[in-house]
Amino acid sequence: MKGTRRKNGSVKTKHKIGTRKEWIAARLDLLRAEKELTRRSDELAKRRQELPWVKIDKEYRFETDEGKASLADLFKGRSQLLVYHFMFGPDYTAGCPSCSAIADGYNGVAVHLANHDVMFWTISRALLAKLQAYKKRMGWTFPWASSFGSDFNFDFAVGLTEKQQRDGGFEYNYNCEGPWEGAGEGATTFAAMSGTDPATYVRERPGMSAFALEDGIIYHTYSTYARGLDGLWGMYQWLDRAPKGRNETGVWWRHHDQY
């Protein structure tokens, strides 16, 4: 799209205007491409289901609204468990704004999944009391557990130690990272909005993991990180259909009560 940038970072569109007939021709062409992508997405989902499983031997403990829980307890009678790894470290005073925008999109989803054999939890390292207070502030209803004191976040590559940050060697999104070289503008802004410093902020990472429970044994089936979460970020799927698209040069989103 050709356009000039306004001072708020928003694009001003310069767009071709056509007749309805011209539009339909272009739209039908795009429709073919959209259908092809939808089918590719179906294919990819099938490949995901074909991934082998890994047995989980370690015992993880969580704090929930109903008290202590094991990973098996989080299934609540379902055979599948989805975990959103929400960046909210023990030293944050508010949840990460990006994870919060993602959570705004999925808050309404958990009730549907729970009735389709999938229990959907959000898990963070902050103490439960902090998660509960923040959840109340944001008006969310999904279940949120604290993994404080557990290896869970570290084992599923969404939390790193100060040593890993300093020396490198942390594997995020299936890629080995070097020593931390300081935060960019986005991380600095969001660290401040989360009430912490950039180094502490980036020791938590966003991700999503899936597990299966069968005959009392838990299996890890899938994890995704970084732009692998893009399709789960509701607001982007809507913006992708607006004339200006995502319309961003940097980070523009805020906690929804901070606009």
Add this chain to the structure above:
Amino acid sequence: MKTAEMELNREVVSEAEWLVARKDLLTREKEFTRQRDVLSAARRQLPMVEVDKEYVFDGPNGKETLSDLFDGHSQLVVYHFMFGPNWEEGCKSCSYLADHFDGANWHLPHRDVSFVAISRAPLSKLQTYKKRMGWRFKWVSSAKSDFNFDYHVSFTAEDEEKNKAYYNYAESEYTNDELPGLSVFYKDDKGDVYHTYSTYARGLDTLVGAYNFLDLVPKGRDESNLDFTMEWVRRHDEY
């Protein structure tokens, strides 16, 4: 709840072996993400068509034109919510979708997008149902307008009689008086309004966040043994 017995892949491997398979899949996922970005760019290249008809809706603030619905923004996204004049409740599947867009809509106005749901049921019905479901998005009635027919999401008695409907850019058999869709409009500096995009049927698929999550779990959408897609879905207060 109807649960289907699914054939699951139960191959259990070591973490190292899993990682090999996962990295292979990651390459494909990244390729897909980039293809989606390319498609989104192509969508923005569509020409626009000027809207020269005057549409008037019943909204919470009284009569509102299509232009009014932009609410100070230059982009308007309309969700065509299936709720016909004689229906008692909104469509179950649209309600499921609404559970998603109500949250996304916290953020859309901050990228120059006004979001509105439009249905043919009278405003009082929309308001009662919205309250019951606890939603916040703006919802207006197109009861006295051609809007839904012009954007191919409502169908006439004549369509029913002839068993014909133009939907998702093709002639097909009549199925219902209302069908789901999404339309996008743009307003320029002079205040002229243009139609830029509409999508229907599975074109709405990626807007159903629950499906995007289900695409990541071992059983996937788990609908192949059901009589129809979304058979398992209920209004969120009916589970």
